[in-house]
Amino acid sequence: MRSAISPLFLSSIFASWALLRAADGGPQSLAGFATESTKAQLAVEQRFDAQLRADDQKEWMEQMASAPNHVGSPHDKVNAEFLLAKYKEWGWDARVEEFEVLYPTPKKTVVELVAPQKFAAKLQEPAVAGDRTSTQVADELPPYHAFAADGDVTAELVYVNQGMPDDYKELAQNGIDVKGRIVIVRYGGGWRGLKPKFAYEHGAVGCIIYSDPRDDGYGAGDAYPKGAFRPADGVQRGSVLDMPVYPGDPLTPDVGATKEAKRLAIKDARTILKIPVLPISHADALPLLAALDGEVVPEKWRGALPITYHFGPGPAKVHLSVQSEWTLKTARDVIAVMKGSEHPDEWVLRGNHFDGWVFGASDPLSGQVALMAEAKAIGALARDGWRPKRTLVYCSWDAEEPGLLGSTEWAEAHAAELQQKAVLYLNSDGNERGFLHASGSHALQTLVNQAADSVIDPQTKATVLKRQRAKLIVGATASDTSEEMKRIGKLVAAGGTPPLGALGAGSDYTAFIDHLGIASLNIGFGGEGDTGGVYHSAYDSFDHFTRFGDPGFAYGVALSQTAGRVMLRMANADVLPHMTDSFHETVAQYATELHKLADTMRENTEQMHRVLDEKLHALAADPTKTSRPPEREAAVPVLNFAPLDNALLRLKKSTRTFDDAMTTAQKTGLKFDAAKRTGINATLRALEQTLLDPAGLPGRDWFRHMIYAPGLKTGYGAKTLPGIREAIEDRRWQDAEKFSVAVANALGRYCDALDNAGAALKSRN
Ligand SMILES: [Zn+2]
Structure with a gap:
């Protein structure tokens, strides 16, 4: 799984970074490195690059994507063993760690129209000309949604657009209720798992999700095999586990799902869905949607099928049935370690999953083979006698697709040690032709930008950073671009560096x-490979990927180079390369957004009250159509964000002081005695953990980070300052003020740590 390219929420002009650059634009020194160690580091990176072969990545992908590789499949196990053997061959200390995770697989799936006429949905993806693996239909799981409830229901059908909260408001205004009915919704607008959850909360008994050709089929581009986009029978599988509550094995929240672990009963697991749900293709959706009557839907609800889209309910009546086998399956994480020569107890972690929905060429193997290439290259350096200063831990995760099971269980099983030792977790997932996108802990923005500044884009021969900047600046000039993208474009055009996005889920x-507060990054290339049209389908294959995704694997090599630099620099830096001004700029921007959000909501609510009080709604509506006034919502009070605003004043000062101390120390060669250096690095290693609040977020205490979280009502998309933002959106005013204090406290702890590290950097010994 992977989210769409993260929206870039934030930005900063990076003064300290500019100081580190030479006049010719090339990197003069690397954040965290003394001058003499910079030279050695750049030499190691050249040797690392020389080991990378695009053909390796091609060969590994062809092998690993040659059969269905979902969790529990024979080929998934073969791939785990293949990875283990490779890591060992390359000189790593590698092992497989097994977890027993709940992973339901479908035994029976049915979608059929029973009235006004009969039609049985195909629910299969047939072979496509020229796509060699697409003939292996018998070995695939049928398209389904992992963690849907078992159920057998027959009811009237209602179309609810993308099935998100605003769609239900619109439906209510049209006088339509989904209670006791089956909803059909299209993909898009928010994470898939929320669609059946909201349907259930509104009283629906079943949910069908289809891929409208407007979004990723013939409405977007030529369908596969002529072009890259979703063919008529293509289905997007996926998890509907309630991951914004907690990801990972639903039966073992907070602890690793080892054989001996204490497990919840399935009925007590909060993250398993309560109604049956299935994904279908647009070929299967067409007869269902065509059989709906009632009012015509608003324009923004319409897709690209050759019909007039109606709300229903009925006369279409649908039979939906899902029965799964609810057993534990083995997830096999492959973990490879190369011990650090100087700081073996400081770990730099790298990860990408290897389980797919079917063949998983783009998602996840395109990222997995780039990670393997890094491990092979580092192994070759080690054979020549080189060693990383910190310990490198390469993780090939199993069981990501059903709900981040492999990585979450491993992280929970090793929580205490990780919080003690990890300095970074660097993730990637699907990778394709295009632009670098990077999200994560904002104190590492300089590290990422410096890496991107030294990798050459395969198509344009400019640096990856230059191409990314050009894209942001050009994108900001488009007439339909968002205010946020305009703001970022302007900042980058004025000389700022591309901002990291915020991590959601x-x-x-x-x-x-x-959960653990370990500084993390997620990177990858994308935007030009058009793999979205086969996302989570049987057509996400080696043949598709090598025609459209990244022919020649040049961007696979670019990902290895970029990720490799981040890993090797983090492993060898004299002082951990945190530059914190961008963190302050980012959080200040989030706070500005929150003030604006509350103000806009207040104005809109006042306006709505006027509409209701003066009964303007009835006067403006078409009297021949059903139209109900919107629900009356509570007025928005003035909220007290003073704790947050004051914390930001201190954060500005602390980050500037720390960055200045770091820049000065670097200019004078980072000459500290070992004890002092260890102290500074220990403080920086734990810096991100100061942002955790053990009480967590409301209703989901597994999520403890006060700055970033996946949205409870958006899923993949990040909610920044989530405790405050979601409280405003849900009109929980007391919570909004309570979390303004909690965030302020977290920022206070962050400043305390920075002030300590800054003081240590300044004092000579
Ligand atoms: Zn993935």
């Missing part, structure tokens, strides 16, 4: 950053 970094 959707890949294996979630447990590391949100």
Whole structure:
């Protein structure tokens, strides 16, 4: 799984970074490195690059994507053994760690129209000309949603657009209720798992999710095999586990799902869905949607199928049935370690999953083979006598697709040691032709940008950083761009560096950053490979990927180079390369957004009250159609964000002082005695953990980070300052003020740590 390219929420002009650059634009020194160690580091990176072969990545992908590799499949096990053998061959100390996770697999799936006429959905993806693996239909799981409830229901059908909260408001205004009915919704607008959850909360008894051709089929581009986009029978599988509550094995929250672990009963697991749900293709959706009557839906609800879209309910009546086998399956994480020569108890972690929904070429193997190439290259350096100063831990995760099971269980099983030792978790997932996107802990923005500044984009021969900047600046000039992208474009055009996005959920970094407070990054290339049209389908194959995703694997090599630099620099830096001004700029921007959000909500609510009080709604509506006034919502009071605003004043001062101390120390060669250096690094290693609040977020205490979280009502998308933001959105005013204090306290702890590290950097010994 992977989310769409993260929206870039934030930015900063990076003064300290500019100081580290030479006049010719090339890197003069690397954050965290003394001058003489910079030279040695750049030499190691050249040797690392020389080991990378695009053909390796191609060969590994062809092998690993040659049969269905979902959790529990024979080929998934073969791939784990293949990875283990490779890591060992390359000189790593490698092992498989097994977890027993709940993973339901479908025994029976049915979608059929029973009235006004009969139609049985195919629920299969047939072979496609020129796609060699697509003939292996018998070995695939049928398209389904992992962690849907078992159920057999027959009811009237209602179309609810993307099935998100605003769609239900619109439906209510049209006088339609989904209670006791089956909803059909299209993909898009928010994470898939929320669609059946909201349907259930509104009283629906079943949910069908289809891929509308407008979004990733013939409405977006030529369908596969002519082009890259979703063919008529293509289905997007996926998990509907309630991951914004907690990801990982639903039966073992907070602890690793080892054989002996204490397990919840399935009925007590909060993250398992309560109604049956299935994904279908647009070929299967067409007869269902065509059989709906009632009012015509609003324009923004319409897709690209050759019909007039109606709400229903009925006369279409649908039979939906899902029965799964609810057993534990073995997840096999492959963990490879190369011990650090100077700081063996400081760990730099790298991860990507290897389980797919079917063949998983793009998602996840395109990222997995780039990670393997890094491990092979580092192994070759080690054979020549080189050693990383800190310990490198390469993790090939199993069981990501059903709900981040492999990485979450491993992180929970090793929580205490990880919080003690980890300095970074670097994640990737699907990778394709295009632009670098990077999200994560904002104190590491300089590290990422410096890496991107030294990797060459395969298509344009400019640096990856230059291409990314050009994209942001050009994108900001488009007439339909968002205010946020305009703001970022302007900042980058004025000389700022591309900002990191905020991490939500959707890949294996979630447990590391949100639960354990380990500084994390997620990187990858994308935007030009058009793999979205086969996302989570049987057509996400080696043949598709090598035609459209990344022919020649040049971007696989670019990912290895970029991730490799981040890993090797983090492993060898004299002082951990944190530059914190971008963190302050980012959080200040989030706070500005929160003030604006509350103000806008207040104005909109006042306006709505006027509409209701003066009965304007009835006057403005078409009298021949059903139209109900919106629900009256409570007025928005003035909220006290003073604790947050004051914490930001201190954060500004502390980050500037720390960055200045770091820049000065670097100019004078980072000459500290070993004890002092160890102290500074220990403080920086634990810096991200100061942002955790052990009480966690309301209703989901597994999520403890006060700055970033996946949205409870958006899923993959990040909610920044989530305790405050979601409280405002849900009109929980007391919580909004309570979390303004909790965030302020977290920022206070962050400043205390920075002030300590800054003081140590300044004092000579
Ligand atoms: Zn993935």
